[in-house]
Amino acid sequence: MNQKEQMLRDIGIVSFALVDLALYLDTHPNDCKAMEYFNHYNRIYHQLVKDFSQNYYPLMLTGAESGKEWRWGAAPLPWEGVCG
């Protein structure tokens, strides 16, 4: 598994943890410890997505700061076998 695939996997794993925390927080909206964990992993998630976009290609339209070339259009499409 190369660096790019590892990073994609990490992004998936962190967002999984965020969803699990969100499910808990939906019924425990005042739980500060859970919110701390959510904010912590949320920062990590956004950093990973930003790094991935700079190193490889943008995963989301909103993360596609383009200089000269329109990077969002240049990104490989999901059905082109990049999801592993």
Added chain:
Amino acid sequence: MKNEYGREIPRPHPVPDEFALAMAYVPWQKFEKLYDDLDKAYQYGTIFPELNKPFTGRRCVS
């Protein structure tokens, strides 16, 4: 009790001293510890150890 959006805030309900018949009860989850290793949590399918109940072919792990 409502929050500023006017939505009812879910709160732990007092546990009835004895349980009425024919009613189902789900204990209120308390925040314990999360799995540190998210890789493992991902394979278990939960970040909460207390919710990690693999099916053992006979009965669930309590």
